[in-house]
Structures are given as structure tokens and as C-alpha cells.
Amino acid sequence: MNLRTRKLLDRSFTALGFGSLVVMALALLVVIVPIAVKGIGAVFFTGTIEHRKMLSAEFHTGDPRELTSEAAASERYRANIYSMLSGFEGELDRMDPEKKAEYKNKYGQVKSSLQALLGPLPGEPAPMLTRFKYGQTRWDKAQEKLHDLLYETKWDTSNPNAMSTEYFVRRAESFKGTSLEKLFPYVEQNIEKMMLPKFTFYSGFITESSVDSHFFGGIWPEIQGTFFLAFGAMLFAFPLGVIAAIYFTEYAKPGFFNSMLRSANSTLAGVPSIVFGMFGLAFFINTLKVSDSKSVIAGSLTLAIMILPTIIRSAEEAILAVPKTYKEASLSLGSTKWNTIITVILPAALPGILTGGVISLGRAAGETAPIIFTAAVSVGSAIGLADVFNSPTPALSWNIYNLASEHEAAGELRHVQYGMVLALITVVLLLNLSAIILRARISKKLKG
Amino acid sequence: MAVEESFTNQRSTAFVISARKRAIQKVGKTFGEALLLVIASFVAIVVLFIFYFVARDAVPYFQIRGFSEFFTSTDWYPADDPPAFGALSIIYGSLMVTVGSALLAVPMGIIAAICLSDILPFSIRQYAKPVIEMLAAIPSVAYGFFALVVLAPLLQNNGGSILMWAWWIIVAPFMTLVVVVTADLFTSRIADRKSRNRFNYVLTALFGIVTIFILYFVGTALSKLQILSGTNALNVSIILSFMALPTIVSVSEDALQAVGRELREGSYALGATRAETIVNVLLPAASSGILAAVILGVMRALGETMVVWMASGNSAHIPQPWFNYLESVRTLTATIAGDMGEADQVTGSARYHVLFAMGLLLLVISFISNLISERIVVRQRKILSGN
Numbered sequence: 001m002n003l004r005t006r007k008l009l010d011r012s013f014t015a016l017g018f019g020s021l022v023v024m025a026l027a028l029l030v031v032i033v034p035i036a037v038k039g040i041g042a043v044f045f046t047g048t049i050e051h052r053k054m055l056s057a058e059f060h061t062g063d064p065r066e067l068t069s070e071a072a073a074s075e076r077y078r079a080n081i082y083s084m085l086s087g088f089e090g091e092l093d094r095m096d097p098e099k100k101a102e103y104k105n106k107y108g109q110v111k112s113s114l115q116a117l118l119g120p121l122p123g124e125p126a127p128m129l130t131r132f133k134y135g136q137t138r139w140d141k142a143q144e145k146l147h148d149l150l151y152e153t154k155w156d157t158s159n160p161n162a163m164s165t166e167y168f169v170r171r172a173e174s175f176k177g178t179s180l181e182k183l184f185p186y187v188e189q190n191i192e193k194m195m196l197p198k199f200t201f202y203s204g205f206i207t208e209s210s211v212d213s214h215f216f217g218g219i220w221p222e223i224q225g226t227f228f229l230a231f232g233a234m235l236f237a238f239p240l241g242v243i244a245a246i247y248f249t250e251y252a253k254p255g256f257f258n259s260m261l262r263s264a265n266s267t268l269a270g271v272p273s274i275v276f277g278m279f280g281l282a283f284f285i286n287t288l289k290v291s292d293s294k295s296v297i298a299g300s301l302t303l304a305i306m307i308l309p310t311i312i313r314s315a316e317e318a319i320l321a322v323p324k325t326y327k328e329a330s331l332s333l334g335s336t337k338w339n340t341i342i343t344v345i346l347p348a349a350l351p352g353i354l355t356g357g358v359i360s361l362g363r364a365a366g367e368t369a370p371i372i373f374t375a376a377v378s379v380g381s382a383i384g385l386a387d388v389f390n391s392p393t394p395a396l397s398w399n400i401y402n403l404a405s406e407h408e409a410a411g412e413l414r415h416v417q418y419g420m421v422l423a424l425i426t427v428v429l430l431l432n433l434s435a436i437i438l439r440a441r442i443s444k445k446l447k448g
Numbered sequence: 449m450a451v452e453e454s455f456t457n458q459r460s461t462a463f464v465i466s467a468r469k470r471a472i473q474k475v476g477k478t479f480g481e482a483l484l485l486v487i488a489s490f491v492a493i494v495v496l497f498i499f500y501f502v503a504r505d506a507v508p509y510f511q512i513r514g515f516s517e518f519f520t521s522t523d524w525y526p527a528d529d530p531p532a533f534g535a536l537s538i539i540y541g542s543l544m545v546t547v548g549s550a551l552l553a554v555p556m557g558i559i560a561a562i563c564l565s566d567i568l569p570f571s572i573r574q575y576a577k578p579v580i581e582m583l584a585a586i587p588s589v590a591y592g593f594f595a596l597v598v599l600a601p602l603l604q605n606n607g608g609s610i611l612m613w614a615w616w617i618i619v620a621p622f623m624t625l626v627v628v629v630t631a632d633l634f635t636s637r638i639a640d641r642k643s644r645n646r647f648n649y650v651l652t653a654l655f656g657i658v659t660i661f662i663l664y665f666v667g668t669a670l671s672k673l674q675i676l677s678g679t680n681a682l683n684v685s686i687i688l689s690f691m692a693l694p695t696i697v698s699v700s701e702d703a704l705q706a707v708g709r710e711l712r713e714g715s716y717a718l719g720a721t722r723a724e725t726i727v728n729v730l731l732p733a734a735s736s737g738i739l740a741a742v743i744l745g746v747m748r749a750l751g752e753t754m755v756v757w758m759a760s761g762n763s764a765h766i767p768q769p770w771f772n773y774l775e776s777v778r779t780l781t782a783t784i785a786g787d788m789g790e791a792d793q794v795t796g797s798a799r800y801h802v803l804f805a806m807g808l809l810l811l812v813i814s815f816i817s818n819l820i821s822e823r824i825v826v827r828q829r830k831i832l833s834g835n
Binding site for chain 2: 002004005006007008009010012013014016017018020021023024025027028031032034035240243244246247248251252260261263264265266267268269270271272273274275276277278279281282283287305308309312336338359362363365366367368369372373397398400401404405414417421424425428429431432436
């Protein structure tokens with residue numbers, strides 16, 4: 001081969017290497033950026049007066065006097081809509097039956113989209129579910145609903161070979177000649193005066209419980225559940241893991257038994273997470289009966305088993321990284337082996353052991369599959385510390401799945417889902433970041 | 449005199465331990481070490497327990513329904529009457545997303561590992577490693593959410609153009625390289641320099657035109673593809689490859705680091721370029737370690753639950769044709785996670801036990817591949833250390 005081509009190959013190989021690293025960094029960005037951007041929107045957003053009404057009624061926060069004056073200002077513009085509606089209803093009664101049937105259906109659609117936008121209309125029976133008691137609490141959602149009110153969505157299926165495409169028809173067109181025609185431009189022009197959008201910082205998203213399965217309120221029960229599960233798992237796994245690591249590094253003699261234990265450790269590290277969940281169900285709940293059904297303790301034990309190999313491995317590495325001279329100095333001063341381990345080796349290895357612990361804590365917090373059958377429920381309030389032995393808990397990871405895939409209004413609650421994912425990722429990545437920083441400091445220290 | 453005596457007495461009590469104390473210490477030591485051993489063997493006990501308890505609930509399924517249906521039938525109607533428990537399409541779905549993610553993650557992971565261990569200067573490496581760790585740390589449910597809410601609609605609405613651009617961006621540089629190298633290979637035998645160069649240019653132009661045509665036609669064919677559902681095997685494979693990458697990169701990097709300096713320097717001394725050294729010397733020497741990395745990474749993809757549950761579409765059928773990654777699939781892990789909630793009510797039925805049979809299958813596969821990868825690593829270490 002020509003030297004020029006060899007050089008070219010060498011260069012392109014280097015480029016390939018850089019390229020693949022860039023792709024990985026991009027993958028990280030592509031995943032994190034949309035979640036971060038939209039997740040922040042769960043806490044910082046433009047809230048409407050409906051949001052303030054909801055806060056005042058459900059959580060008793062906010063200034064009631066200001067709200068009353070705001071509500072009065074908004075009501076002034078809404079009253080016109082209501083009078084237009086009742087005017088049209090009168091007109092509807094006077095129509096001939098054929099036309100009436102045609103308009104009634106369309107009018108029903110208008111009413112329901114108005115209801116979604118502004119909240120219950122006067123004269124309607126009070127809704128049972130909290131989600132229907134208020135209009136759109138977020139300005140971005142309100143604009144979507146406004147679009148639904150102004151335009152009718154239709155599907156173009158004229159081309160049988162392609163997927164049907166959607167197009168929009170102005171609703172004002174279909175009410176041409178009736179008194180309702182004026183409603184649409186009126187709503188479009190006065191929407192801001194009716195909704196009073198205002199920039200909102202909603203800290204309750206982190207600190208409050210949810211109302212009506214996450215339609216309103218926050219995610220505190222999930223955050224708390226995640227902390228309970230993860231710290232519970234650490235409580236079991238961390239001491240066990242560190243002790244096992246001490247045994248492997250200081251006491252174990254090479255041989256069949258030892259290599260078997262090591263194989264067991266790596267096998268445990270490779271078990272699929274869902275199998276841990278099945279084991280937790282079959283062993284902790286159905287056999288040991290640590291609790292009647294799902295409970296925090298069963299979930300914590302299952303998670304503890306899952307993170308045990310990681311803790312053992314990282315603690316082993318940390319202990320092996322302690323310079324031999326430390327140990328020899330201590331032994332030559334006449335201290336016993338155990339004493340050396342406790343007073344010299346462990347303190348020196350502690351930052352490294354903690355690094356592994358912190359990473360495992362993050363893993364326990366983020367893992368979903370092991371807690372599906374053992375600890376997680378989709379709806380629930382925050383539990384007390386005394387309830388961990390017999391009651392299940394909502395947890396961030398499980399509720400993200402549940403809200404995104406199984407909730408009846410998954411599409412409506414994207415902002416809550418993004419907020420939850422951001423909360424979970426923030427917790428896990430902060431833990432990992434602190435581990436990385438910790439490790440960087442250790443390696444600096446060991447270098448001297 | 450008396451003072452001296454008391455001094456020696458003191459010294460003897462201070463430095464020499466009495467027989468009773470020594471006995472206590474010895475018992476304590478043995479006891480303590482036994483305790484340590486027990487705690488260390490806890491992991492082994494847990495592994496045995498996992499096997500026992502999953503198998504205990506899996507065996508009744510095979511007693512009730514036998515083996516053949518599970519492995520050969522594709523009819524999966526566990527809730528019907530009479531039920532059908534053909535898991536072949538589900539096993540195939542697992543296989544499909546695993547292979548798909550491996551196809552994406554293995555080449556990229558190995559190249560990234562090479563880059564980390566041999567190409568990048570140390571200062572940049574410091575920043576690259578945390579990126580990989582972060583990629584590994586993101587919880588699987590967050591990946592699943594991303595796949596379902598961001599990637600799936602993107603694929604469904606603009607799938608064709610995404611595939612087309614991916615094809616061009618990834619394949620075009622490769623094809624260019626292939627053209628240059630083949631032209632060079634064809635002409636390198638010609639002794640006369642002038643005619644060689646001329647011939648080289650002609651060949652390059654010729655191959656180049658063919659390549660541009662191939663690129664263009666495949667690209668336009670891809671752009672015309674209609675993706676009916678964004679929650680499909682391709683989506684899941686992409687996300688699973690993100691999740692398998694960190695394992696593959698870090699384990700293969702370890703394997704590459706374990707290859708000593710001597711081999712590298714020997715190769716450079718013979719006049720090889722860096723790329724040639726890596727491909728001809730390093731990769732063969734580290735091949736078994738890299739194989740172990742691939743096995744571990746692939747296992748991560750096979751055992752992953754949340755991403756496939758949320759974004760694979762969960763339809764239990766073998767895609768038509770069999771390599772169609774744009775169709776929905778269903779995997780073992782997703783089936784266990786999704787059906788356990790309903791099957792749990794009927795503990796003792798075949799419907800409950802079949803899920804444990806799937807779990808046992810996963811467990812056995814992961815166990816075997818772990819053993820293999822471990823053996824490989826041990827053997828490589830032995831070879832490299834010169835025994």
C-alpha cells in the first residue's frame with residue numbers, strides 16, 4: 001500500500017475514534033437536554049388564573065384578596081361568553097329540528113372545549129373529579145386548548161396509499177350566520193384577559209402531594225419514596241458489602257472456594273434487574289413474608305441484593321489502592337491485623353469506598369424493575385417512617401413509567417412526567433458527580 | 449530494688465499478654481474470621497437462593513404445559529380460554545433488540561475504547577470518562593421515557609428522512625475511504641510511478657461515481673420508508689445501544705490497557721502506523737477481553753426492562769420479514785414486567801408460572817454468558833502475564 005493511503009487510513013482511524021466519542025457525548029446531550037429543558041417547565045412556567053385558583057382551593061396558598069380581584073377582572077370578560085352561549089341556546093330552541101340536530105352536536109364540541117379552557121361553565125352540575133373543576137392552569141396548555149376551540153381537526157383520507165394527514169377547519173365557519181359566530185374572535189382576542197397569564201415559580205411541585213392522580217400538585221410522595229427505598233437498600237447493602245470486601249482483600253486465601261465466591265459475585269452483578277424483582281416477590285414477600293404485600297422493606301431488600309456486587313467490587317478496589325506501606329508500618333508497630341484494618345486501612349480507603357457507595361445509591365434510586373412487584377404503587381400519599389414495614393410507596397422511577405405509559409391522560413400530563421424524570425436524573429447525576437469529584441480528589445491525594 | 453522489681457512487673461503486664469487473654473483473643477479472631485467468611489459467602493447464598501426461588505416457580509409451568517409449546521409456538525394468549533403460551537415470538541423479540549443494539553454499540557464501543565486507551569491525550573481522557581459514566585448512570589426509566597416521548601414521535605413523523613441522513617452521514621465517509629483504499633490496492637503493484645498515479649485517479653473517479661450512485665439510491669429508498677409506529681425495534685435498539693455502550697467501552701478499555709507497552713513499541717519500531725498497530729497488534733492481543741466486554745454489554749441490553757417495556761410496542765409477533773426493525777416487538781423482560789400484575793392474582797396457574805419460566809431463561813442465559821466472559825478475562829490475564 002501507498003504511504004499516502006496508509007497515512008490517510010491512520011488519520012481516518014483517529015477521526016473515527018474521536019467521532020465515536022463525540023457521538024457518545026451527543027447521545028448524552030440528546031437525552032438530557034430535552035428532559036432538562038422541559039422538566040424545568042414543571043416548576044417555572046407561565047401560570048394562568050386557574051392555577052392560582054387551584055392553589056388557593058386545594059393547598060390554601062397565595063393571597064386570597066388578590067385572587068378575588070383577579071377573578072373579578074377575569075369574570076368580567078368571561079361573562080360575555082356565557083351570555084353569548086345562552087343567547088345561542090335560545091336561538092337553537094327556535095330552529096327547525098333538522099338544523100337543530102346539526103348544530104347541537106357542533107355546539108356540544110364548542111362547549112366542551114370551552115370547559116377545558118376556562119373551567120366549568122355556569123349552570124352546569126359541579127364536576128366530581130378535581131381535574132374538571134379548573135380550566136387550564138398553564139398558559140402553554142391554554143393555548144393548545146384555544147386552538148382546539150377555534151379549529152376543528154379533520155383527517156384527510158383521500159389518498160389510500162399514504163397515511164392520512166390532519167388539517168384544520170375554523171369552527172367560526174360552521175357557525176356562520178348564527179349568534180355564536182362572534183364568540184370565536186372574542187375568545188381569541190380576550191384570552192389573555194380571561195386567563196391572566198403570569199410567570200410562576202411553583203415550588204410546590206417538589207414539596208406538595210399530588211391531587212387527582214397528578215393532574216395538580218407535586219411529586220413529594222414519589223421523591224420521599226425513592227429516598228426511603230434507596231437509603232433502605234444502602235442500610236443493608238453497604239455494611240455487608242464493605243465487610244465482604246475486607247474478607248476478599250485481607251483474609252481470603254486463593255483456592256476453589258474463593259474463586260467460587262468471586263464467580264457468585266459477578267453472576268449476581270449480571271442478573272437482569274427484572275429477575276431481582278421476581279426473586280423479591282417469590283422470596284421476600286411470598287416465602288419470608290416480610291410484609292403482607294408490597295412494602296418499602298421488601299423493595300429495599302431487593303434493591304440491596306442488586307447493588308451488593310457493585311459495592312463489594314468498588315470497596316475491594318478502594319482497599320487494594322491503599323499503599324502497602326501503610327499496612328506494613330502499622331503491623332510493624334505491633335498492632336493486630338484487625339486493628340490495622342480498622343484504624344489504618346479502612347480510614348485510608350474510606351473515600352474510595354464512599355465513592356462506590358454513592359454510585360450504588362444512585363443506581364438504587366433509579367432502578368425500576370426490582371420494585372415493580374415488591375414496593376411500588378402508582379397512587380399514594382407520602383408514608384411515615386413507621387410505615388416502611390407494611391406499606392408500599394410511590395417512587396419516582398415507577399411513577400414515571402406509570403404516568404407516561406398507563407395513565408389515562410398521559411398526553412395531558414407531559415409536564416409532570418418531564419418534571420419527574422428531571423428530578424430523578426438530577427438526584428442520580430448529582431450523586432454520580434459527587435462520586436467523580438471525590439475520586440478525582442483521592443487520585444490527587446494518592447499521587448501526593 | 450523494690451522499685452526495680454515493680455518496674456519489671458509493670459513491664460511484663462504491659463507488653464506480655466497473659467495466657468487467658470491470649471486464648472480469648474484467639475477465639476475472638478477465629479470467630480471474627482468465621483463471621484467475615486459467612487458475610488462474604490452471603491453473596492453466593494443469595495445467588496443460590498435466586499436460582500432456587502425462580503426455578504421453584506418456573507418448574508410447575510413445564511409440569512403443566514410441557515416444553516414444546518413454550519419454545520416452538522408463536523401464539524401468546526395467556527389470558528384466553530384455553531390459554532396459549534407460545535413464547536417463541538417473545539424470545540425472538542428479545543433476540544432482535546439485543547442483536548440490534550449490539551450492531552450499533554459494539555463497533556462504536558470498541559472504537560471509543562481504543563480512542564480512550566491509545567489515541568486521546570491524557571488531558572482529554574479525563575473529561576471523556578465522566579461522560580461515559582454519566583451515560584451509564586442515567587436510570588433506565590429515563591431512557592425509556594426519552595424513547596417513548598421524544599424518539600418515538602420523531603421516528604414516526606420524520607423516520608424516513610432521519611434514516612436517510614443517518615445513512616449518508618455514517619456511510620458516506622466510510623465509502624469514500626473504501627474507494628480510496630481499493631483504488632490504491634489495485635494500483636500499488638504498478639511499478640511506473642507516473643502511470644500508477646494516472647491509473648489511480650481514473651479508478652478513484654470510477655469507484656467514486658458508483659459509490660455516489662449507491663449512496664443516493666439507498667438514501668432515497670430510505671427516505672421513502674413509512675414508519676407506522678415509532679415504538680418499534682429500531683427505537684429500542686438505539687436506546688439500548690446507549691445503555692450497553694458504557695459497559696463495552698470500560699471493559700474493553702481495561703483489556704486494551706492490559707496489553708503491555710512492549711507490543712505497541714515493537715510494532716511502531718517495525719514502521720507500522722498507529723492504526724496498523726491497533727488493528728494488527730493490539731486488537732488481536734486484547735481480543736478475548738474485548739469479547740468479554742461485548743458479552744457483558746449485550747447482556748445488559750438483553751436484561752433491560754423499562755426501555756423495552758415502554759418503547760418496543762409490546763406486540764407478540766415475529767416481524768415480517770424477519771429483519772424488519774420498523775415493526776413492534778415484545779421481549780421477555782417486558783412480558784414479565786407487564787403480565788405479573790395480572791398473573792399475580794392467579795398464583796399457581798400456568799399463567800403465573802410461565803413468567804417465572806421466562807425469568808429462569810433470562811437467568812440461565814445471563815449466568816452462562818457471565819461464566820464465559822469471566823473465564824475469558826482470567827485466561828487473557830494469564831496469557832498476558834506470560835504464563
